[in-house]
Amino acid sequence: MARTNPQSDIFKDTELLALLIHGNHGVANALLERFGSLREVLQADLSALVSEPGIGIARAARIRAIPELARRYFASSLQPGAEIRSPADTEAYLQAKLRHLGHELFCCLYLDNRHRVLRFDEMFRGTIDGTSVYPREVVKESLAINAAAVILAHNHPSGVAEPSQADERITRRLKSALGLVDIRLLDHLIIGDGRATSMASRGML
Numbered sequence: 001m002a003r004t005n006p007q008s009d010i011f012k013d014t015e016l017l018a019l020l021i022h023g024n025h026g027v028a029n030a031l032l033e034r035f036g037s038l039r040e041v042l043q044a045d046l047s048a049l050v051s052e053p054g055i056g057i058a059r060a061a062r063i064r065a066i067p068e069l070a071r072r073y074f075a076s077s078l079q080p081g082a083e084i085r086s087p088a089d090t091e092a093y094l095q096a097k098l099r100h101l102g103h104e105l106f107c108c109l110y111l112d113n114r115h116r117v118l119r120f121d122e123m124f125r126g127t128i129d130g131t132s133v134y135p136r137e138v139v140k141e142s143l144a145i146n147a148a149a150v151i152l153a154h155n156h157p158s159g160v161a162e163p164s165q166a167d168e169r170i171t172r173r174l175k176s177a178l179g180l181v182d183i184r185l186l187d188h189l190i191i192g193d194g195r196a197t198s199m200a201s202r203g204m205l
Contacts, residue, residue: 013038020062027054042067043100067100084115090151091189091196098155098191106133106154107139111186113148114144135177142183150178152188161192163199171199 017028017038031052035041042063049060072201084090090109097120098105106124111117121141124133142150152174154167163171167190175185187200199205 017041018062020066021055021059024054027052030057084111084117087187087198087201090187091198094153094189095191095196098153099193101155102157102180104154104157107152108138109151109153110142110145110147111149111151112146115149118145118147133174135170135174138174138179139177139183142178144179147183149184149186150174151186153191155191159193161190161195161197162169163188163190163197163202163204166197168204169205 007022013032014025014028017031018025021027021062031041031049031201034052044063046060046064049055049063050057055063062156086141094107094109097107104126105122108121108123109117119137123141138150141147152171156162167188171185171188174188178185185205187198187205190199
């Protein structure tokens with residue numbers, strides 16, 4: 001198996017960033033060295049970007065617009081009425097919604113019997129241990145919009161996409177509550193830094 005050349009990856013990031021700031025490879029390379037990665041550059045504070053040589057307000061604003069454009073692009077992929085065709089569709093959508101947040105957010109994606117999106121709701125904010133997640137509220141909303149299935153999701157601001165014991169407990173409670181009214185719980189996705197963990201794929205539902 002061929003080994004990946006780290007320099008090749010850096011070069012590609014430099015090229016992309018240079019295109020974004022009108023072809024200045026020196027400034028692009030300096031930004032990557034200063035912040036450590038393309039992602040860190042794109043998420044840097046506007047003031048930190050402006051303080052870098054060769055980056056004015058216009059270039060800094062252009063850089064900061066990229067992650068917002070990406071979030072809006074993926075968030076628009078599962079509008080009401082859109083059919084979920086693969087787990088990758090759901091993962092990309094939920095990562096766009098949740099991975100950048102500095103606080104924990106518990107959400108529900110409601111689907112009809114053909115797995116078309118009915119609605120996406122941000123239900124509870126805060127850690128699962130610190131903020132109660134009420135199964136009755138999820139059931140009430142599911143019934144109100146005539147959902148046949150639900151996908152749960154929440155992010156871990158720590159970046160670690162491993163389900164906690166609290167995650168497992170609330171998932172079991174929600175599955176049981178939804179099952180009483182014949183609504184299927186399809187999955188619970190834990191969104192971390194650059195990856196998502198499907199509790200369904202882990203056999204945890």
